[in-house]
Amino acid sequence: xxxxIWLALIIIGFLFAAVKGDIGVVTQAAFDGAATGVxxxxxxxxxxxxxxxIMRLAEDSGLVKTISRMLGPIVGxxxxxxxxxxxxxxxxxxNMSANxxxxxxxxxxxxxxxxxxxxxLNPDKQTASPAMCTLLALNxxxxxxxxxxxxxxxxxxxSANPAEIVGSTLLATxxxxxxxxxxxxxxxxxxxxxxxxxxxxxxxISLKG
Amino acid sequence: xxxxxxxxxxxxxxxxxxxxxxxxxFKKVPVxxxxxxGAKDGFSTAIGIIPHLVGMMVAISVxxxxxxxxxxxxxxxxxxxxxxxPPEVMPLGFLRPLTGTGSxxxxxxxxxxxxxxxxxxxxxxxIQGSTDTTLYVLTVYFGAVGIxxxxxxxxxxxxxxxxxxxxxxxxxxxxxx
Numbered sequence: 001x002x003x004x005i006w007l008a009l010i011i012i013g014f015l016f017a018a019v020k021g022d023i024g025v026v027t028q029a030a031f032d033g034a035a036t037g038v039x040x041x042x043x044x045x046x047x048x049x050x051x052x053x054i055m056r057l058a059e060d061s062g063l064v065k066t067i068s069r070m071l072g073p074i075v076g077x078x079x080x081x082x083x084x085x086x087x088x089x090x091x092x093x094x095n096m097s098a099n100x101x102x103x104x105x106x107x108x109x110x111x112x113x114x115x116x117x118x119x120x121l122n123p124d125k126q127t128a129s130p131a132m133c134t135l136l137a138l139n140x141x142x143x144x145x146x147x148x149x150x151x152x153x154x155x156x157x158x159s160a161n162p163a164e165i166v167g168s169t170l171l172a173t174x175x176x177x178x179x180x181x182x183x184x185x186x187x188x189x190x191x192x193x194x195x196x197x198x199x200x201x202x203x204x205i206s207l208k209g
Numbered sequence: 210x211x212x213x214x215x216x217x218x219x220x221x222x223x224x225x226x227x228x229x230x231x232x233x234x235f236k237k238v239p240v241x242x243x244x245x246x247g248a249k250d251g252f253s254t255a256i257g258i259i260p261h262l263v264g265m266m267v268a269i270s271v272x273x274x275x276x277x278x279x280x281x282x283x284x285x286x287x288x289x290x291x292x293x294x295p296p297e298v299m300p301l302g303f304l305r306p307l308t309g310t311g312s313x314x315x316x317x318x319x320x321x322x323x324x325x326x327x328x329x330x331x332x333x334x335x336i337q338g339s340t341d342t343t344l345y346v347l348t349v350y351f352g353a354v355g356i357x358x359x360x361x362x363x364x365x366x367x368x369x370x371x372x373x374x375x376x377x378x379x380x381x382x383x384x385x386x
Contacts, residue, residue, distance in 0.1 A: 005344075009272040013268075016275040017275040017276075026271055029270040033266040036310075037259065038259060040262055044258065057244055112254060112349070116353070127358040128356045140343040140347070142340060159325035159326055164326075169339045172335050173338070176376060179372035179373070180366070
């Protein structure tokens with residue numbers, strides 16, 4: 001699906017520019033986009049280097065394992081194929097709490113660390129495991145208690161009640177997250193029936209039924 | 210309640226920065242060396258994301274700059290006004306999953322033009338705050354570990370974006386309408 005969306009965005013953009021007789025815009029936009037991509041990644045360097053350093057301390061001291069053991073059961077039902085005491089649980093939990101508190105700077109490195117940890121459990125390194133898909137679903141919907149950026153913008157433009165959107169945002173984000181979890185569950189079930197993962201199932205045994 | 214959450218948000222990172230090394234020290238971890246060792250991976254991880262993100266940003270940038278995005282938004286407008294949705298917020302529905310900075314800029318512009326306390330301003334704030342940029346999250350998270358085949362993850366992300374978008378509008382119309 002990524003392949004199709006990616007191609008569609010480029011080709012549709014190309015056709016629109018061609019029809020409008022402004023084809024030069026494609027070149028300009030392509031290089032602007034490339035520059036943005038690099039700039040964003042460079043911005044990630046400092047954040048990732050710092051947080052992965054701190055996360056290593058949490059790991060070496062056994063803190064991640066302790067968190068996994070204590071709070072693992074809470075999110076365990078979302079990640080049935082991750083062992084309960086696996087460090088991945090600790091990272092998933094820290095990623096979720098950082099999202100909840102709106103700590104974008106910390107949430108991304110922790111999410112990446114959780115992905116790396118899930119990758120160790122993944123039999124096929126190029127294909128996302130169900131647990132990875134669930135983690136991604138939670139992050140795209142991203143439950144946030146306080147949308148800090150938005151409140152700041154509303155204050156900037158002299159809102160009478162800048163924080164009045166907290167309730168509506170929380171409700172909307174909860175609904176979106178619920179939809180993500182349900183959809184993820186549905187696809188996960190469907191996929192295990194249709195295409196048994198090769199690494200765990202011998203080819204001569206059908207997993208149907 | 211709100212004050213408490215704000216307080217926790219403000220303290221969370223500083224406490225982590227101080228507490229984690231201290232805890233590690235008591236557990237006899239060589240704190241500085243261990244930090245540096247873990248931090249090493251940060252650079253290569255960030256650099257590894259570049260090809261993924263450049264690819265995605267180029268496609269999105271071409272799509273936006275060519276006017277294709279505006280066209281699709283204009284095409285949807287009559288349907289939306291029939292559904293009582295202010296057509297002004299519609300571009301956000303397309304922008305939000307594609308680009309975080311783009312949709313934030315658009316939201317800021319809506320708030321500036323119509324005022325933060327207008328229905329449009331409230332809906333835009335809610336949409337912007339309630340979901341994350343699906344394509345960005347997918348690109349960065351999967352790119353960082355070298356996943357090529359994301360299976361159904363994108364479908365799930367986009368589906369939750371659509372649900373979130375509709376929910377944001379419905380909640381605002383109910384709450385503030």
